[in-house]
Amino acid sequence: EVQLVESGGGLVQPGGSLKLSCAASGFTFSSYWMSWVRQAPGKGLEWVVNIKEDGSEKYYVDSVKGRFIISRDNAKNSLYLQMNSLRAEDTAVYYCARVGRYYDSGAAYYYYFMDVWGKGTTVTVSS
Amino acid sequence: SYELTQPPSVSVSPGQTANITCSGYKLGDTYTCWYHQKPGQSPLLVIYEDSKRPSGIPERFSGSKSGNTATLTISGTQAMDEADYYCQAWDSSTAVFGGGTKLTVL
Numbered sequence: 001e002v003q004l005v006e007s008g009g010g011l012v013q014p015g016g017s018l019k020l021s022c023a024a025s026g027f028t029f030s031s032y033w034m035s036w037v038r039q040a041p042g043k044g045l046e047w048v049v050n051i052k053e054d055g056s057e058k059y060y061v062d063s064v065k066g067r068f069i070i071s072r073d074n075a076k077n078s079l080y081l082q083m084n085s086l087r088a089e090d091t092a093v094y095y096c097a098r099v100g101r102y103y104d105s106g107a108a109y110y111y112y113f114m115d116v117w118g119k120g121t122t123v124t125v126s127s
Numbered sequence: 128s129y130e131l132t133q134p135p136s137v138s139v140s141p142g143q144t145a146n147i148t149c150s151g152y153k154l155g156d157t158y159t160c161w162y163h164q165k166p167g168q169s170p171l172l173v174i175y176e177d178s179k180r181p182s183g184i185p186e187r188f189s190g191s192k193s194g195n196t197a198t199l200t201i202s203g204t205q206a207m208d209e210a211d212y213y214c215q216a217w218d219s220s221t222a223v224f225g226g227g228t229k230l231t232v233l
Contacts (some may be wrong), residue, residue, distance in 0.1 A: 047222035061218045113160045113175035
């Protein structure tokens with residue numbers, strides 16, 4: 001079964017740090033881009049960051065640049081998110097998502113989508 | 128930053144057709160995905176590449192795009208379709224989600 005399981009969430013004070021983990025199983029982890037997406041209480045989805053299959057490319061939403069660091073360990077089938085200088089507005093459920101792809105041979109183009117999601121881990125930033 | 132605009136809410140009667148729109152000035156140059164999310168659950172992909180359905184998604188879910196507006200259509204809407212729906216597009220290698228639409232099946 002294809003599965004993603006997040007862990008590491010919790011309560012942290014403003015300015016503190018937290019490291020989230022995402023354990024992947026049931027697919028070849030090293031063959032997929034991966035994402036973190038968050039959802040603040042009662043709000044919509046917000047994409048946070050992407051990482052390429054080999055970790056060589058990373059893209060962040062502006063609001064977390066310089067504070068969050070994504071990484072992966074393909075040998076351990078694991079994705080990580082190191083969150084530093086946390087703010088109240090970082091309070092959210094954080095989802096790990098696989099970025100699937102479909103190749104259209106006619107157009108010679110890859111289409112990407114988030115096709116597998118974990119159940120999420122909750123991060124609360126509060127004093 | 129790039130934004131996708133969705134109506135906050137859409138209501139539909141059981142068995143009728145629901146249309147949820149997503150607008151963005153770059154949508155004409157890229158493609159759209161759609162996700163639904165029921166309370167307390169993770170998002171689920173229902174449409175990718177504007178109109179393709181992943182395996183396991185019922186045929187009543189379809190997608191289309193005209194210019195800079197994408198539309199998710201649910202035909203013969205059922206009570207189980209009541210959920211929040213999000214469109215998503217790629218802007219270079221970053222992703223952007225619409226604000227979400229709450230679909231109510233009355």
